[in-house]
Amino acid sequence: MTVVTWIMKKSRLSKLVEASGGTTVQAALRGAEEQTRDMRAEAMAEVEAVLSRLEVMTRTAPTGDIWDWQDEIYALASSLMDVSGPFGLEDMCAGAFSLCELTDRQKRGGRCELPPVQVHVAALRLLKQLEEPKEARKQVLMGLERLLAREPRIQG
Amino acid sequence: MDESSGVELPAGLADSSLAGNAIFNLSKAVVLVVDDNAFSLRLTTQTLLGFGVQSRHQTTSAEEAIGLLKSYPIDLLVTDCDMPGKDGYDLVSWMRRYGQENAWVPAIMVAGHTPQSKVLKARDCGANFIVARPLSPVVLLERILWVAKDPRPMLQAGDYFGPDRRFQDVGPPKDIGERRADMLKAAQLAAQMAALESRADGDASREID
Numbered sequence: 001m002t003v004v005t006w007i008m009k010k011s012r013l014s015k016l017v018e019a020s021g022g023t024t025v026q027a028a029l030r031g032a033e034e035q036t037r038d039m040r041a042e043a044m045a046e047v048e049a050v051l052s053r054l055e056v057m058t059r060t061a062p063t064g065d066i067w068d069w070q071d072e073i074y075a076l077a078s079s080l081m082d083v084s085g086p087f088g089l090e091d092m093c094a095g096a097f098s099l100c101e102l103t104d105r106q107k108r109g110g111r112c113e114l115p116p117v118q119v120h121v122a123a124l125r126l127l128k129q130l131e132e133p134k135e136a137r138k139q140v141l142m143g144l145e146r147l148l149a150r151e152p153r154i155q156g
Numbered sequence: 157m158d159e160s161s162g163v164e165l166p167a168g169l170a171d172s173s174l175a176g177n178a179i180f181n182l183s184k185a186v187v188l189v190v191d192d193n194a195f196s197l198r199l200t201t202q203t204l205l206g207f208g209v210q211s212r213h214q215t216t217s218a219e220e221a222i223g224l225l226k227s228y229p230i231d232l233l234v235t236d237c238d239m240p241g242k243d244g245y246d247l248v249s250w251m252r253r254y255g256q257e258n259a260w261v262p263a264i265m266v267a268g269h270t271p272q273s274k275v276l277k278a279r280d281c282g283a284n285f286i287v288a289r290p291l292s293p294v295v296l297l298e299r300i301l302w303v304a305k306d307p308r309p310m311l312q313a314g315d316y317f318g319p320d321r322r323f324q325d326v327g328p329p330k331d332i333g334e335r336r337a338d339m340l341k342a343a344q345l346a347a348q349m350a351a352l353e354s355r356a357d358g359d360a361s362r363e364i365d
Binding site for chain 1: 174175180181193198199205206238268291305310311312314
């Protein structure tokens with residue numbers, strides 16, 4: 001039999017946030033925007049660096065351990081989401097999410113296929129170059145969505 | 157745009173559950189941020205600075221974070237899920253078991269991609285929330301205020317130590333009766349049976365007479 005012990009303890013954080021003084025939500029969010037504004041240029045450079053690395057990695061079929069290769073693709077796509085999302089590159093972030101989902105589904109299915117990964121990386125490059133019109137970027141993302149739909153989703 | 161003042165609202169605020177004029181105080185909170193990506197780490201800590209958090213510890217590895225947890229009391233942990241070596245799940249799990257005064261600290265986990273398996277893993281390691289990237293300021297602040305006001309008690313059951321994993325108390329399943337009601341019904345039935353038996357005994361003894 002499992003013994004369940006309940007501990008009714010209020011965290012220190014819950015008391016601190018209620019303390020007198022402080023700031024409004026609106027002021028805090030403006031403060032955060034100010035503190036991170038200077039990081040935008042750095043984020044764009046990081047996006048370019050990650051994209052270039054993805055292009056190099058997907059130029060030819062992996063030669064070493066394919067699962068390590070797949071893990072690295074997943075990690076790079078994930079880091080692309082980290083750097084692009086907060087700076088208004090929502091489409092790039094959505095494309096990177098699609099690549100994460102693709103590699104995750106392939107891994108769960110015990111597969112590692114290069115062509116759909118290559119298509120994703122090419123689409124990410126296109127999303128970076130297509131500043132406008134928005135409709136064109138939407139078309140690229142819809143293409144990725146169709147490609148992803150072909151990958152069976154394995155639960156667990 | 158805030159219609160009452162005509163001022164442009166910060167990004168994402170209109171779509172969040174946060175009230176722009178709500179007041180909170182994080183100036184005395186000590187936050188530990190862990191992320192193996194140095195850029196994301198700096199982005200999160202800078203965002204926290206904007207929220208008024210004065211005291212922050214930051215590190216790129218879970219191993220170093222454990223060292224910090226052993227040395228300093230903190231009020232909030234924000235950690236990346238996937239890191240080489242010990243990951244964010246291992247870190248939260250360690251903190252809940254061996255973190256002593258830090259064992260109760262709210263933990264927010266962050267992941268770029270959150271399939272169901274990761275959500276369950278975060279829940280089972282004792283985290284309060286898992287948040288999908290991109291971690292915008294509005295999402296981070298919303299989650300911090302949620303965990304600060306999280307009414308769920310902490311519990312220890314078997315291998316698990318962390319916040320109650322149920323977000324809602326939905327009561328017993330609909331088609332199964334309440335146990336207390338079942339016991340009352342059984343007691344009533346037993347009393348009726350006993351009354352019938354004693355009446356039958358009385359009838360039998362009258363017939364003998």
